[in-house]
Amino acid sequence: MKRLLLVFSIIMSAAIILPETVDAQIFGGKNKRRRGGKKIGSFSGSKRLFNPEISYFSIGGGINALNYFGDIAPRPTVLSTDVSFTRPGINLFVKQKFGDRYSWKANFMWGRLQASDTETIGVDNFTNENANRYLRNLGFRNDIFELSATAQIDLFKHGGRFSSRPPLNIYAFFGAGLVYHNPKGLVPDFMTTDAFLAPNPEDFQGGQTPRYFPLEQAGEWVNLRDLGTEGQFLDAETRSQYQDLYGKELPTPYSRLQLVIPVGIGARYKLTNNLDISLEVGYRHTFTDYLDDVSGEYIDLSAFGDPRENPDVALAMAMSDLSNQFDATTFNENILPVLYSQRINTYNTALNPDFTWRRAAGYGKAGGIGNDDVRRNNRGNQSDNDIYISTNISITYILGGGLVRGAKFR
Template sequence: MKITLFCLLIIINSSNLLGQYSEVGILMGATNYLGDLVPSKEYFLGTNFGMGATYQYNFTDRVAIRGNLIWGQIKGSDQNSNYDSGRRQRNLNFHSQILEFSALAQVNILPFHPKRNFKPITPYGFVGIAVFHFNPFTTYKGKQVYLQPLGTEGQGMDGYSAKYSLVEISIPAGIGIKFCVSKRFNLSFEFGLRKTFTDYLDDVSGDYVPLNELRTGNGDMAANLSNRTYDKDGNQIEQAGNPRGHVGKDWYSFMGFSLTYSLHKYIYFEKKKKRRRGTKPKKKGNGRWM
């Protein structure tokens, strides 16, 4: 532990020699979801647009922290399945917006600093923690209906769990590659997965609740949207006790580009020295980027 802290102090203190600077920028790309309605082999069927803003503080040419604010959409539908006829019969679907704030630690594989004698490109990795908001909804008879208030798996009824929270924690982790475009602008491309601690991004997790019990406890809409399996005459098929979802937490991801603007300053060390000595400083050429 002492060795780790000592090494960390060396890295941070070395920033006095290598220079600290900040970056601000925008993010744009795609969001995806992995869960009961989109298994891994159908991952790209759930692709949606995502965008956001980022702030990064570089301690050294290799170590940085950053904060991201990302908005995106996720979706899933059993009707998109080409592998599982049982899922098509289950007939569930959802959409949700995701609003995420994350704090990340980033490590560059190669030294990176605009306008220094370092590499103008570097791969990097990142990991951190995020807080996000979601709110799954579906379409029923042409209208948008939010699912969490309904309690489609009996949430809120006696003998069942409470309704799940719409604000959760996730663990973002991923990789990327960063390019120095000019002395002020940097372009990055990255892919990051988010491990969540909820199984309800899609409002699907446990077993079917008996239809009559659900109608009595949470209303007709909860029963209609909990069980969307029908016979050839259009009547609901009772599924009480059968699995509606699968055990395991849901995931989501963001993949895309970021364009950042460096807020470093050009400081003339030789100029400062000359001023301290009372001599006239040179105009340019002996400075360094910070």
């Protein structure tokens, strides 16, 4: 939040201070006088900062590209992203100019955020850190629907009709909006209690102690929020037992509707009297860490229930912890040798003593086990919310008019 306020302050200070300076340099200053000592009046005759006497509407739209910054990134830093997951989207807007430099805009935008541990990292240059992130094996895609209202401040002022606007202008914008999001994950073929996949999983299904549970949604993208992958939807009794057993309070469900603060800069170029093309780069500050459905710690999988009795439990378990979805060669020869702890642990807990599962040390552990380990059982990073950057190329059509009052004509 401090970074956002700093960036916001710099942009807005520049947007307010620079226009007058630039105008003074380019146009000789706003106090230039005629030979008789009279000031050159503005076209509109108005000296107010916000001048409603010159106003026109425009509509437009374009394409955008979204880049995600969050828990599933190439490196565990706030500014890390994988540009290969940049996906195109669209935006539509209505805009009104209401002063020499000032406009407001109502904007709708759709775009997609996406990331994957395994696709981003690969196995060629493993280190302690990225091998653990590869083993985490989380991924998501999230369609972002954003509705926002922003104020725009132009660098060069324009006090006349729309047709006399400067050929080129640079501007800053800021505002507020709402985002609807719904992160989804790709379902594997099986939920398994093994640390890695056996070559013949069909041989270990059924019976009293099955190790593989086929998933009906295999190969599909499913809503992750509905599964409560970090224990959000567990009942009150289970949550109480979890608190007593591990001393940890499980998270509550996150909202699909989130507040967002857009702030950024742009450049506009005049194509014709009625058409502009513009390029914008905007930072979106969000107030959620769940755009990727990842934030806290791995949950004790037995808290979900018994997968033998409920297929929904098997799906929730599988999507909560995907660290066991590797074949034996990839796991034993590529991943395990470079992990910070080269062990496979077996877990069963007081929540469900009959349910046992195996995981590489540090992954899939019960919520309270291993808190002294270097990486404990962190699934994500709760200290930073997710953000995204939007890059837009838009075409604006000016509806016409240009209401000018206060001017005298003969």
